[in-house]
Amino acid sequence: FQAEDGIRDAQESRGLGDVYKRQSMFNLNNFLNKIKDKNPNEPEFLQAVTEFFSSIESFLLENPKYTTNKIPEIITEPERVISFRVTWIDDKGEIQVNKGYRVQFNSAIGPYKGGLRFHPTVNLSILKFLGFEQIFKNSLTGIPMGGAKGGSDFDPHGKSDAEVMRFCQSFMNELYRHIGEDTDIPAGDIGVGTREIGFLFGQYKKITNKFTGVLTGKGFNWGGSLLRPEATGYGLVYFVEEMLNRINDTISNKTVLISGSGNVAQYAAEKAINLGAKVLTMSDSSGTIYDKDGINLEKLEFIKELKNIKRGRIVEYTSKFKGEYLENQKPWNIKADIALPCATQNEITENDAQDLVKNDIKLVAEGSNMSCTIEAIKYLQKSNVLYSPGKASNAGGVAVSGLEMSQNSIRTQWSREEVDTKLKEIMKNIHNKCIEYGKESTGQIDYVKGANIAGFIKVADAIIDLGIV
Numbered sequence: 001f002q003a004e005d006g007i008r009d010a011q012e013s014r015g016l017g018d019v020y021k022r023q024s025m026f027n028l029n030n031f032l033n034k035i036k037d038k039n040p041n042e043p044e045f046l047q048a049v050t051e052f053f054s055s056i057e058s059f060l061l062e063n064p065k066y067t068t069n070k071i072p073e074i075i076t077e078p079e080r081v082i083s084f085r086v087t088w089i090d091d092k093g094e095i096q097v098n099k100g101y102r103v104q105f106n107s108a109i110g111p112y113k114g115g116l117r118f119h120p121t122v123n124l125s126i127l128k129f130l131g132f133e134q135i136f137k138n139s140l141t142g143i144p145m146g147g148a149k150g151g152s153d154f155d156p157h158g159k160s161d162a163e164v165m166r167f168c169q170s171f172m173n174e175l176y177r178h179i180g181e182d183t184d185i186p187a188g189d190i191g192v193g194t195r196e197i198g199f200l201f202g203q204y205k206k207i208t209n210k211f212t213g214v215l216t217g218k219g220f221n222w223g224g225s226l227l228r229p230e231a232t233g234y235g236l237v238y239f240v241e242e243m244l245n246r247i248n249d250t251i252s253n254k255t256v257l258i259s260g261s262g263n264v265a266q267y268a269a270e271k272a273i274n275l276g277a278k279v280l281t282m283s284d285s286s287g288t289i290y291d292k293d294g295i296n297l298e299k300l301e302f303i304k305e306l307k308n309i310k311r312g313r314i315v316e317y318t319s320k321f322k323g324e325y326l327e328n329q330k331p332w333n334i335k336a337d338i339a340l341p342c343a344t345q346n347e348i349t350e351n352d353a354q355d356l357v358k359n360d361i362k363l364v365a366e367g368s369n370m371s372c373t374i375e376a377i378k379y380l381q382k383s384n385v386l387y388s389p390g391k392a393s394n395a396g397g398v399a400v401s402g403l404e405m406s407q408n409s410i411r412t413q414w415s416r417e418e419v420d421t422k423l424k425e426i427m428k429n430i431h432n433k434c435i436e437y438g439k440e441s442t443g444q445i446d447y448v449k450g451a452n453i454a455g456f457i458k459v460a461d462a463i464i465d466l467g468i469v
């Protein structure tokens with residue numbers, strides 16, 4: 001009965017008469033097996049798709065028009081994948097060759113939007129998982145943006161400014177053909193900050209002779225938005241406050257574990273400290289610093305300078321301040337109330353989740369994308385830990401990128417307060433959507449289900465409205 005309803009729905013919404021004769025019910029296992037066969041050797045992409053469709057399975061069974069219209073198949077196939085060679089000359093005069101990519105995943109609700117990652121681990125599987133997640137995150141922000149991701153296996157660590165500049169210029173020599181302020185608007189991500197966006201934007205402007213909002217995360221003097229650097233980390237903590245306020249609690253006086261010491265980690269720490277929390281840890285890919293007294297604003301300033309200007313290692317914190325350095329360790333076996341993973345994907349495994357639960361963690365909110373493995377998420381949820389997926393809790397970054405695009409279009413720059421007010425409102429709206437679609441009969445909120453269903457509906461309905469293209 002439901003499936004027939006769906007077919008009727010589909011026919012009516014498209015007016016396509018007899019085209020849809022086949023009944024189709026969503027079968028999760030069959031669907032995931034098909035995705036696996038079509039995308040071999042892409043474990044991260046498969047992980048993201050598995051997590052997503054497992055959480056919306058019952059929604060798809062109750063709303064068969066999406067299956068009838070083949071939305072699961074359509075939405076898991078990128079609209080376009082661009083792969084290119086990036087050649088450049090290092091400081092020794094040697095020729096270097098890197099891979100460059102842009103995955104333009106879905107543009108049903110707006111131009112492609114998403115970051116560029118420069119890290120040696122970058123490959124198509126990672127960029128497809130990030131691009132796929134970006135579709136639903138961008139939908140959740142309420143700003144019309146499609147989903148994309150790109151990047152390179154180039155490693156900025158240890159490279160001179162001149163080498164980074166030459167690499168970025170060569171990268172843009174190909175990328176410029178595929179982007180534009182109404183087509184695809186890249187931004188930074190791991191390994192791509194204001195310095196790299198500057199070199200990329202400079203080259204785009206040189207080639208095209210156009211000063212447009214083609215990239216976000218720009219410096220304020222050349223078209224950037226105030227609060228874009230802070231947006232992901234601040235937004236994450238605003239979202240955590242929403243999660244805690246719902247249960248009549250707040251972040252004030254809570255102990256917090258943060259991983260990473262890059263853009264997201266720094267501003268998550270800053271906002272948490274400003275709201276009265278005690279931040280116990282930060283980390284990089286070599287290890288963790290654990291400061292029992294708490295990382296205060298003065299200590300955080302040191303970390304910002306160490307990471308953003310000197311480009312040093314987190315271990316150097318212990319030469320200036322008290323605190324332990326835990327070499328090659330992540331922060332997850334230290335006792336605290338809240339964990340904010342802000343480094344990279346799969347940084348919380350099932351074992352890490354067990355450590356967190358053993359120490360009575362109350363809340364885990366993702367700053368990084370897909371911070372937790374599927375097993376870790378299951379374990380946290382089973383243990384009644386409040387858990388939020390990145391596509392909800394880290395959406396503040398891309399949301400303020402969306403605000404940067406608006407400011408560029410109308411040729412203005414808003415005040416810090418204006419952007420901050422909008423950011424808070426967007427995070428609150430996302431939290432409300434998670435409640436609307438993720439409320440269980442027990443009254444508990446499944447933030448994974450809520451975020452995924454809410455993000456999906458808008459994009460899926462748009463795909464249906466736009467026809468089979």
Ligand code: NDP
Pocket residue numbers: 188189190191192232260261262263264265283284285286342343344345367368369394395397398
């Ligand atoms: P940065 O490059 O500024 O910082 C990344 C941090 O994570 C560094 O401390 C880095 O350490 C550490 N890290 C990176 N890769 C690994 C790894 N494989 N293992 C352990 N540590 C690692 O990146 P961002 O802060 O911008 O991004 C962090 C995460 O947040 C990513 O998942 C990103 O996709 C996500 N995100 C970012 C947004 C943004 O606006 N920037 C928006 C939404 C999500 P080291 O220096 O040693 O490499």
Ligand code: 8G0
Pocket residue numbers: 113114115116134137186187188189216217369394395397398401
């Ligand atoms: O601004 C962006 O488009 C952007 C940059 C880096 C990461 C992300 C994300 O949402 O993961 C978005």
